[in-house]
Amino acid sequence: MTKQPDLAGEYTFQNKQLTVHRIGYGAMQLAGRDGGKMVFGPPRDIPGAIAVLREAVASGVNHIDTSDYYGPHITNQLIKQALHPYPDGLVIVTKVGARRDSDGGWPHARKRQDIIDAVHDNLRNLGLDALDVVNLRLGGMMGPVDEPFEEPLTALAELKQQGLVRHIGMSTIDAKQLKHAQSITDIVCVQNFYNLAQRSDDAFIDELAAQRIAYVPYFPLGGFAPLQASRLDEVAASLDATPMQVALAWLLHRSPNILLIPGTSSVTHLHENLKAATLKLPEEALAILDTIGSAAPKPA
Secondary structure, three states: OOOOOOOOOOOOOOOOOOOOOOOOEEEEOOOEOOOOOOOOOOOOHHHHHHHHHHHHHOOOOOOOOOOOOOOOOHHHHHHHHOOOOOOOOEEEEEEEOOOOOOOOOOOEOOOOOHHHHHHHHHHHHOOOOOOEEEEEOOOOOOOOOOOHHHHHHHHHHOOOOOEEEEEEEOOOHHHHHHHHHHHHOOOOOOEEEEEOOOOOOHHHHHHHHHHOOOEEEEOOOOOOOOOHHHHHHHHHHHOOOOHHHHHHHHHHOOOOEEOEEOOOOOOOHHHHHHHHOOOOOHHHHHHHHHHOOOOOOOOO
16 A cells, blocks of 8 residues: 655645645656757656656645646656546646757747747646646746746736636746736745755745745755755765755745655655655754855845
């Protein structure tokens, strides 16, 4: 019998219509690598990718993060092949705002028609009549960029009014951009680069928590300096855990509105990641971990 872990409890979005376990699954790594181009082309092991998706859901995951530009199209097609018809309560979150070119690049795709086409691509390849959550991807890979986004967000809001999108989120934005986005439509989640070593969003996370807006960090082990990584390794060894498990457990501890989407193409690594839900961080470990990154100063 497959165990059903708690997955660090549940989180209910501000609109009360979506409830998910705090540890989900990020499907980005399911697409293969072709000539060194990340997330481009089919996976090396299609049955293995399908097995990871099915095992994630069997293990209690009810929140999958994806995008039709992973592959492109391939990751969503794998999700559909593995899980459709989808079990009740499974929340699939996707992203728009970029596309893939023939070289595997990630050019912006933020015109009105780009957004409409992307939503329909996601619907078709996932086999859905409506998308639970669609994040509008802005900024650069590592942080927000001050840029206009009224056109793509308004297009998403119109698709929501049409019933093709249920909820809207934003990715790689700052607090000022969130406020502007909220003048256009309701925002239920923010997905940004954040982890133990990269903590510029500390004050932003607290603001979002106060508004009951979910915060979904990506790259939980990204951007670590060698000294920071060695400290994380030391804490992990003292707890008989992996660095990833410790990094994920710290994020769960950081704020109740943080939802995790660790990704992997391995069933073994999937189970390792999910065990972060049960990893307890003693005070002495938390003290060391909190020294790894410098928190951004909070407003007075």
